Amino acid sequence: MGITKTETYTDQTLALASIFKALGHPARIAILQYISAQSACICGDIVAELPLSQASISRHLQELKTAGLIKGEISGTSVCYCINGTQFPFLDAFIKQIQVSNTTTCCP
Amino acid sequence: MGITKTETYTDQTLALASIFKALGHPARIAILQYISAQSACICGDIVAELPLSQASISRHLQELKTAGLIKGEISGTSVCYCINGTQFPFLDAFIKQIQVSNTTTCCP
DNA sequence: ATTATATATTGCAATATTACGATTAATATT
DNA sequence: AATATTAATCGTAATATTGCAATATATAAT
Numbered sequence: 001m002g003i004t005k006t007e008t009y010t011d012q013t014l015a016l017a018s019i020f021k022a023l024g025h026p027a028r029i030a031i032l033q034y035i036s037a038q039s040a041c042i043c044g045d046i047v048a049e050l051p052l053s054q055a056s057i058s059r060h061l062q063e064l065k066t067a068g069l070i071k072g073e074i075s076g077t078s079v080c081y082c083i084n085g086t087q088f089p090f091l092d093a094f095i096k097q098i099q100v101s102n103t104t105t106c107c108p
Numbered sequence: 109m110g111i112t113k114t115e116t117y118t119d120q121t122l123a124l125a126s127i128f129k130a131l132g133h134p135a136r137i138a139i140l141q142y143i144s145a146q147s148a149c150i151c152g153d154i155v156a157e158l159p160l161s162q163a164s165i166s167r168h169l170q171e172l173k174t175a176g177l178i179k180g181e182i183s184g185t186s187v188c189y190c191i192n193g194t195q196f197p198f199l200d201a202f203i204k205q206i207q208v209s210n211t212t213t214c215c216p
Numbered sequence: 217a218t219t220a221t222a223t224a225t226t227g228c229a230a231t232a233t234t235a236c237g238a239t240t241a242a243t244a245t246t
Numbered sequence: 247a248a249t250a251t252t253a254a255t256c257g258t259a260a261t262a263t264t265g266c267a268a269t270a271t272a273t274a275a276t
Contacts, residue, residue, distance in 0.1 A: 004134060004135070004265090008159045009135075009137075013134050013137045017131070017134040017136070017137045018132075020128050020131035021128075021129070023128035023129075023131075024131070024132040025233090026112060026117040026122050026124075026125040027112070029117075029121045029125045030117055030121050032206055033121070033205075033206070036206045043252080044251095044252060044253065052235075053235070054252085055235075055237075055238090055254085055255085055256095056234075056235050056236070057253095058254055058255085059234080059254090061253090062254080062255095074253095076243065076252090077242075077251060079254095083206055085207050088203050088206065091203055092200065094137075095196050095200055095203070097141075098140055098144045098191055098193075099193050099196045100144075112234075133263090151222080155222095160264095160265075161265065162223075163265075163268090164264075164265050167224095167263095167264080167265080169223095169224095182223090182272095184222090184274070185221060185223080185272070185274060186221090186222060186273095187223065187224095
């Protein structure tokens with residue numbers, strides 16, 4: 001029914017899932033890659049770069065911000081977006097944790 | 109509109125997004141963690157472990173398998189699931205790539 | 217062969233996501 | 247003050263996801 005029983009999962013599991021969910025769209029991957037590719041941070045020319053409307057980009061940026069993957073600073077009439085690195089070690093740890101078990105034992 | 113213009117993104121971007129999307133649900137995170145927590149691989153007692161119906165678990169397992177995150181081997185009447193480690197270095201590389209840019213420069 | 221067990225698949229219904237156009241809010245420029 | 251620019255928000259339509267019940271399939275045990 002499209003409902004997820006959030007109370008039955010640990011906070012960590014829910015947090016991981018929500019961050020990965022934010023990464024689970026090509027537009028948001030592309031936005032992250034674009035922001036990270038510039039040495040300085042970028043404002044609204046992400047709109048010019050991607051084949052999406054300004055409204056759609058804005059929504060994706062909002063989702064990335066909510067997930068804690070980017071920060072946005074208002075500078076005059078434009079907004080400067082940058083990578084927020086705080087969540088990535090968390091993701092990294094999860095990936096490593098899963099990966100390690102793989103190398104030890106698996107199906108015979 | 110729920111449509112994603114797949115032709116406008118690179119294959120790599122699409123691949124990353126689809127793997128992250130598969131990770132973007134707490135049930136699937138929990139399934140991965142459960143499989144990896146066991147030293148040997150596990151069959152259908154994932155159903156006993158999580159508060160979801162057998163059908164729902166089956167769907168999630170299918171999605172994880174499609175994303176290349178797990179493998180399933182039939183052994184008699186049960187299926188043995190294991191982590192498929194091939195995709196994780198790919199994810200790891202992406203995360204590192206984004207993270208690096210963060211440390212160099214960001215909003216003043 | 218029949219029954220039991222384990223997993224997969226299918227067909228819904230409820231909910232969420234995605235994207236767009238239009239509008240709004242806020243700051244800059246003239 | 248009037249206009250332009252930038253970004254967020256709202257409303258709407260199309261599509262996808264999620265989860266359950268029911269069913270199907272396949273192997274094991276009796």
